[in-house]
Amino acid sequence: MRLRIAFRKNAEIIYTSALDLQKIWERSLRRANLKVKYSEGFHPQPKIQLAVPLPVGFQGSNELVDIWFNEGTLKTDVMASLQKNLPAGIDLTSVEEIPDNQKALNGLAESADYCVTLLDKDLGLAVLQASLLDLLNKKVIERERNKKHYDLRPLILDAKLINADKSFLQIQMHLLARSGASGRPDEVIKELGIDPASCKFERTKIHFNE
Amino acid sequence: MKNSDSITNFLDTSLFNIQKPGRYVGGEFNQVKKNWGDSFIKIALAFPDIYDIGLSNLGLTILYDIINKRKDALAERVYAPWNDMEAAMRKKEIPLFSLESRKPIKDFDLVGFSIPYETLDTNVLNMLDLSSIPLRAIDRSETDPIIIAGGHACMNPEPMHAFIDLFIIGEGEEIINEIIDILNTSKDFSRDQRISALSDLPGIYAPSHFQISYNNDHSINGIKNIKDESRSQIKRRFVKVLPPPVTDFLVPNISIIHERAAIEVMRGCSRGCRFCQAGMITRPIRERPVAEVLEAVKSAVQKTGYEEVSLLSLSTSDHSRISEMLVGINQLSSEMQFNFSLPSLRIETFDDQLIETMQGKKKGNFTLAPEAASERIRQSINKPISDEDLFSTVEKIFRMGWKNLKLYFMIGFPGEELEDVQKIIDLCLQVNKIGKDILRGRAEIHVSINTLIPKPHTPFQWAPLDTKENVDIKYRLINDSLRRSKIKVDWPDYQNSLFEAWFSRGDRKLSDVIETAWKKGARFDAWQDKFDFSLWLEAFEENGIDPYFYSHRSRETDEILPWDHINIGVSKKYLINEYVRSTVYENTSDCRFLCHGCGIQTEYGIDCGEIRMRKQ
Numbered sequence: 001m002r003l004r005i006a007f008r009k010n011a012e013i014i015y016t017s018a019l020d021l022q023k024i025w026e027r028s029l030r031r032a033n034l035k036v037k038y039s040e041g042f043h044p045q046p047k048i049q050l051a052v053p054l055p056v057g058f059q060g061s062n063e064l065v066d067i068w069f070n071e072g073t074l075k076t077d078v079m080a081s082l083q084k085n086l087p088a089g090i091d092l093t094s095v096e097e098i099p100d101n102q103k104a105l106n107g108l109a110e111s112a113d114y115c116v117t118l119l120d121k122d123l124g125l126a127v128l129q130a131s132l133l134d135l136l137n138k139k140v141i142e143r144e145r146n147k148k149h150y151d152l153r154p155l156i157l158d159a160k161l162i163n164a165d166k167s168f169l170q171i172q173m174h175l176l177a178r179s180g181a182s183g184r185p186d187e188v189i190k191e192l193g194i195d196p197a198s199c200k201f202e203r204t205k206i207h208f209n210e
Numbered sequence: 211m212k213n214s215d216s217i218t219n220f221l222d223t224s225l226f227n228i229q230k231p232g233r234y235v236g237g238e239f240n241q242v243k244k245n246w247g248d249s250f251i252k253i254a255l256a257f258p259d260i261y262d263i264g265l266s267n268l269g270l271t272i273l274y275d276i277i278n279k280r281k282d283a284l285a286e287r288v289y290a291p292w293n294d295m296e297a298a299m300r301k302k303e304i305p306l307f308s309l310e311s312r313k314p315i316k317d318f319d320l321v322g323f324s325i326p327y328e329t330l331d332t333n334v335l336n337m338l339d340l341s342s343i344p345l346r347a348i349d350r351s352e353t354d355p356i357i358i359a360g361g362h363a364c365m366n367p368e369p370m371h372a373f374i375d376l377f378i379i380g381e382g383e384e385i386i387n388e389i390i391d392i393l394n395t396s397k398d399f400s401r402d403q404r405i406s407a408l409s410d411l412p413g414i415y416a417p418s419h420f421q422i423s424y425n426n427d428h429s430i431n432g433i434k435n436i437k438d439e440s441r442s443q444i445k446r447r448f449v450k451v452l453p454p455p456v457t458d459f460l461v462p463n464i465s466i467i468h469e470r471a472a473i474e475v476m477r478g479c480s481r482g483c484r485f486c487q488a489g490m491i492t493r494p495i496r497e498r499p500v501a502e503v504l505e506a507v508k509s510a511v512q513k514t515g516y517e518e519v520s521l522l523s524l525s526t527s528d529h530s531r532i533s534e535m536l537v538g539i540n541q542l543s544s545e546m547q548f549n550f551s552l553p554s555l556r557i558e559t560f561d562d563q564l565i566e567t568m569q570g571k572k573k574g575n576f577t578l579a580p581e582a583a584s585e586r587i588r589q590s591i592n593k594p595i596s597d598e599d600l601f602s603t604v605e606k607i608f609r610m611g612w613k614n615l616k617l618y619f620m621i622g623f624p625g626e627e628l629e630d631v632q633k634i635i636d637l638c639l640q641v642n643k644i645g646k647d648i649l650r651g652r653a654e655i656h657v658s659i660n661t662l663i664p665k666p667h668t669p670f671q672w673a674p675l676d677t678k679e680n681v682d683i684k685y686r687l688i689n690d691s692l693r694r695s696k697i698k699v700d701w702p703d704y705q706n707s708l709f710e711a712w713f714s715r716g717d718r719k720l721s722d723v724i725e726t727a728w729k730k731g732a733r734f735d736a737w738q739d740k741f742d743f744s745l746w747l748e749a750f751e752e753n754g755i756d757p758y759f760y761s762h763r764s765r766e767t768d769e770i771l772p773w774d775h776i777n778i779g780v781s782k783k784y785l786i787n788e789y790v791r792s793t794v795y796e797n798t799s800d801c802r803f804l805c806h807g808c809g810i811q812t813e814y815g816i817d818c819g820e821i822r823m824r825k826q
Contacts, residue, residue, distance in 0.1 A: 013237060015464065020465055023469075024463065031513065033512070087463055088237050
């Protein structure tokens with residue numbers, strides 16, 4: 001029985017990597033006494049599949065994980081007992097049953113929406129507006145990450161400055177999130193000449209192919 | 211003074227560029243966070259190494275549990291920040307803070323450091339400094355918390371005496387409650403009065419109450435309690451009945467070194483190996499009843515979700531009901547799907563039944579610690595195993611499917627000759643041959659050699675550390691002979707052995723050296739890439755102290771040792787006798803079956819047999 005769980009990853013637990021989050025699911029399920037299916041093979045692993053890895057330091061308001069439970073597991077039980085056994089910062093928002101044979105979330109991901117809050121109040125709206133426009137007008141944005149050169153521009157589908165929150169400026173970004181072609185909002189921020197340490201990053205939605 | 215909001219603000223804006231930021235935010239499952247308020251005695255539990263190592267420290271885990279179960283006290287945690295975080299904190303003038311409430315460490319009533327080994331000393335100083343607490347006890351004032359320390363390295367507290375207000379000598383389970391009770395009734399006292407009240411507790415050592423005088427040759431002339439002459443020694447504390455084990459371990463949100471539930475099945479060891487400090491300072495033996503261990507294992511897995519349980523003790527296979535325990539744990543392990551590990555198995559106790567219970571286990575490394583290979587040295591160090599037992603155990607291990615075997619040896623024992631070292635080589639080659647025969651070449655032998663550090667409170671405490679020349683010759687011999695057979699060999703750098711010898715065997719003068727070294731930048735001396743030996747030599751030089759005085763001098767048994775006022779319950783007479791017996795290769799048998807009068811029973815007025823086993 002494959003359940004797709006939507007959850008929020010909040011500020012308390014943003015420094016947990018995707019790999020460590022996998023362990024958190026395993027241990028929380030064990031604490032909740034919920035029985036899950038294991039993979040076949042020499043080293044059976046619990047069948048838990050996270051969607052696109054969320055970078056360390058990012059909040060996520062609409063994250064997804066697929067977990068294969070033993071038949072007969074009740075969705076309401078999963079919500080109640082799993083929530084109680086998760087560390088602070090992970091809030092379950094919904095659970096739905098998914099056909100067992102559907103493709104893995106990871107392979108279906110296409111793009112993602114991010115909201116970046118700029119905590120540095122000295123940044124001027126007009127200047128930022130201009131440099132963002134400049135950025136989007138570029139044909140190529142050459143950058144280096146982990147000693148690899150790549151072009152950031154095709155990974156940016158859209159980016160706009162918003163002023164919804166009265167106290168801080170925010171940039172909404174829509175970036176590609178395919179495996180092998182995935183944009184990082186902190187790279188966009190750096191390209192704008194802003195220190196990512198002075199920003200709050202949140203992934204608000206992952207878009208999947210049908 | 212910075213408050214928790216400014217600390218949070220700092221974390222929000224700095225952690226993006228810090229390695230493994232999850233070290234500094236807490237929030238683990240099973241973390242206890244109480245509302246910060248005046249009604250609590252507030253204790254910061256500090257481990258002077260990074261989070262990755264400190265979180266699983268069992269001593270602090272136990273204290274965290276005991277303190278937070280009380281209605282009148284709270285315990286929060288703090289670990290040493292890694293270099294990058296330290297730099298960021300200093301730059302922004304952020305004080306060292308607790309993980310739970312993000313309160314400056316200076317705001318606590320008491321700070322308790324766990325110091326299991328000497329290489330953490332400079333980190334203690336660094337953490338005090340980051341907290342804006344004066345390094346030296348003598349410079350502290352009313353607004354400073356009381357700084358206490360405990361752990362195995364505190365069995366010789368003298369090198370750290372200047373920085374710690376009070377040491378806990380021995381086990382903490384009971385005394386922590388007594389400390390909190392006193393802090394509760396002494397709220398109107400001045401800081402000095404509180405320290406004085408605490409120092410009256412049995413097992414508490416206040417270095418400021420003791421005066422040391424020296425002879426011209428730098429040895430100690432006398433140790434005197436200037437506050438209370440009748441209390442010339444501080445007697446180690448131990449708990450007669452081990453309380454049930456902690457089971458709600460903090461489960462980290464990031465990867466750390468030991469992610470597992472650690473259940474202590476027994477404390478103490480009856481074997482009396484003469485090089486082993488732990489075996490002397492944790493007497494008498496106390497076994498936990500099997501039912502209690504099984505209940506704890508089950509509960510720990512339920513409460514943590516951990517997939518691994520480790521059964522801890524100095525010599526797990528010496529538990530009198532070990533087979534029964536393992537049958538139970540095996541059953542739980544398949545029902546609840548967790549792995550378990552049994553470190554510290556004695557070679558000669560490795561019978562078929564024990565092996566049977568381990569049959570289904572995942573086959574990782576198997577570790578055996580013969581320590582010595584020649585008959586002579588085995589008698590001398592009092593670890594008399596036979597080659598036959600060793601070879602038959604090794605055979606069983608390989609036949610069961612383990613491919614990686616790790617063997618621990620020590621060199622540098624008093625009276626050791628090259629022929630004794632040659633025996634280590636012969637033995638390893640023989641083990642290698644057994645492995646190759648059974649597994650047709652797939653066996654991997656890893657030999658780990660350590661240099662004996664003659665530790666305080668052991669029969670070897672009077673012996674010198676082996677010289678560099680000798681140690682080099684011995685390692686080269688072993689390495690050259692074993693490498694040809696593709697046996698992996700590792701050994702410590704002699705500089706690390708020197709450091710350990712100096713600071714475990716040193717006296718009060720070493721406080722100055724530690725402070726000088728810290729000022730020169732010494733941190734994380736337990737980390738090979740951070741340890742800077744030359745800096746330590748400079749620190750000794752600047753203080754006019756010859757470090758080799760502490761490591762390479764054979765001491766007479768009537769010399770006053772720096773730790774003589776710390777009474778671990780084992781008598782000096784017994785230690786001397788054991789030292790003498792080692793020189794004539796006399797064995798002293800397992801004291802579970804015959805008491806050798808180490809002094810524990812008379813000193814504490816107990817019967818070891820009664821204490822060892824509770825009704826099951």
